[in-house]
Amino acid sequence: MTVLVADDNEVAQRLCRRVLEKAGHKVLTASDGQEAVNIALGPAGAPDMILMDVAMPGMDGLEAMRQIKAQKPGLAIVIASAHSMASDRERFLAAGADEVLSKPFKLTDLTSVVDRLAVHKAEA
């Protein structure tokens, strides 16, 4: 399974890549929203799932999610944000997120979210 990690924070990118690759997934990375859209809707190597930060330079994660969902509604997107108030969670789900992951997160939370979505995808 291919997971796109979109995050402008280099440390966060590396953490996610390390954890997800260890779990057996293929990891793609993007540093801003536009890059994430390009990869997600690109012709080759499209991801099965996206782990999307919100606060990114240029196009932010929510706008990127809106554009991607407009083209590929079935592509699972997990919003991973340090905006972690209760109202933020609702806001992200309303914007179309399949899951919301609050930063900082436990590593098992990350893998279990990805696995859950992978199963869901497999069933679909």
Add this chain to the structure above:
Amino acid sequence: MSPDPSQRPSPEPSPGLVRGFAPFAATLLVLAFGVTALGAGLLPTEWKQPAFLVALAVLVVVAGVVFESLRRTTASAVSARREADDLHQSEEMLKVAVESAPVGLGLADSTGRWVLVNDGLGTILGRSKLDLAQTSLLSVTAPESAPILQEGLDHARSSSARWEGEIVQIRADGTHVPVSLALLAVRHDHEEPQLVLVQESDISETRRSEAVNDALVAVRHAVATSATWDQAAPSVLSALGARLGRDVAQFWSLDADRQELKLAQSWQGDDPELADFERTCRAIGLPPNDGLLGRARLAGVPAVNTAVSPQSEPALGSAAWHAGLTEAVAFPVVAGRDVNGVIALFARHPQAVDDAVMTMLTTVGAEVGQFIRRAQTAQTLQRSEADHRAIFEHAPIGIARVSAEGDLLEANAALLEMLEHDLETLRTQAWPELLRAYDLAAGRASLAPLLAGLSDGGSVQVRAATGGGRWLWLQMTATSIPDERGKPEHVLLMVEDVTRVRETQDKLAEALEAQRSANTDLEKLDRAKTEFLSIVSHEFRTALTGIQGFSELIRDGGLEPDELRAYGGYIFNDAERVNRLIGDMLDLDRMESGRMTMRSADVDVNEVLSDTIARASSSNLVEFKSDLDPRLPIVTGDRDRLVQVVSNLVNNAVKYSPEGGTVTLSSRAEGAYALITVADTGLGIPPDEIGHVFERFRRVRSGAAQSIAGTGLGLTIVKQIVEMHGGKIWIESALGHGSAFHFTIPLAPETVAPAAQLRHA
């Protein structure tokens, strides 16, 4: 028979004709004389009475015959006896004629002694013919008339013309009677006259009617020249009393509850008994419906009592009787249906009260009544006018009377005091301005519509300067005063000084506004705090993501040594970032609360700039340039803080610069300051954001810059530090071309002199 004068007998008739001639000649003469006199209109009116004319003619003829006879007697002794017979016969006829004449007739010799009198004369003078014959014309004449009479006799002696005059004569009982007198000398040819023909008539009646008229005229004059009844009364009463021959004239007024007549004004002669009568009258009240005065009041017409006595007049008869007043006339003073009072006239001697007098008194009563009512109305009006005038003058609020054209007609004392003007300067200087202010406040273009629509009594508040230069708030309320046709004739402007009220209102409004503003500020602060928490927590959680995640990896073990090193580095960096954020927040809090202390020392600004470039350029993709003035004097400041400022600005510049951009640092002296600039070729700041970049948590959020990370406190801290040094910071920016941050730091005091100390090497 023809009255032709040519038939008059010749002056020289034959003796034989004389006997039968006299009666015939007399008749002829009467006719001739009467016709001539009537035709010529020479005689006074009363002489034209036929009876009188007959008598006169008879007298003339008789007189002529007597003289002729006398002459002939002397001339012709022969015919004397015969003529004496004729004469006797003529005398008898003459006597009959004279006796029967209805006026007073007499013959007097040249000294005035009576030769012949008739009954009429006796009646006029109140004497018998016999008594009268013992007197002379002069002795029955009042002394004051003697000169007039003497003049008449002198005239008659010297002239053949008739003399006429009016004199007063004395009757037997001592009373006076006015008579008109005519004297005509009886002369023969040109001889000295021996006899004077005297004709008298009683003109008491005429005099009385004249007196009545005079009294009425005098009353009218008194009334016309007086403003009040109190002023007019003395003249009216004296006119009535004196001219109508009364001794006392009084005005009795009806009191308010119509229970009594009280003596209000009185006129009388100087007699002490009359003064006593007045005193007595003043002390009493007369019944309004009884007695002479009460009856006159009740009936509304004059009443007369010619025999005043204690019995006939219970209330004042006794006093009148003591004063010798026996006759009283009372007439009401009437205005419409109201009787204001009664005027009473008292006399000691009965006076004729004929219809003329009654009519006249009735007229006087009505006219005086009307006058009293008019005077009362005028007085009431005057009092009302005086009341309004007093209100105008003494009102505690300002009042102005304004003409239909807007000109100031009058201003009361309160208004003048309020506006600190006298009437003239107010009228000419301040008024036009005040009216303009009024029109503006009332939303009117000109005064004309103001006047037209002013009955509403609406008020406006205007700002106006006083003569003393104080500014007042004036509340102006206008009321239009219409003329008889209902058109606004002038306007009353009520002006109140509401400055204090207005200022209180304004202060209240200001306080409310300040409260609202404070609330808004609090709300803003509240939002800023929430935002602050949101941003700070986001920053912390972002940093903690790496720290927590890599710590977990390390804890779970199984890592290669190079992995461990790398992950330890990530953890360290993020921990450091968290620490920096905490430091910034604490710094700012100290600076904003004034608890930050500076360690001031000499600082070389160029060195600070060079060091910052050296540290920054190693890890960046932008190009650094420097344009440092080598002659820049040293400044006084806290070096660590200045480093913080410069590195913050540089980091900012780098952060917002695209790869390959240029960041330029420059320095130069600008007056007493060092001017430092950090310029980049980055995104630039939108114009509407420039004013806010130094605010806390205010990062440029729009466009490409919206997601650039930062604490949001950096520039706020920079500004605080610069200002703590006594400098300023500002921004020049062009969107898409980059920004330049300029700030100044004061030069060290000893380096500001013209020969500025040069920095070494």
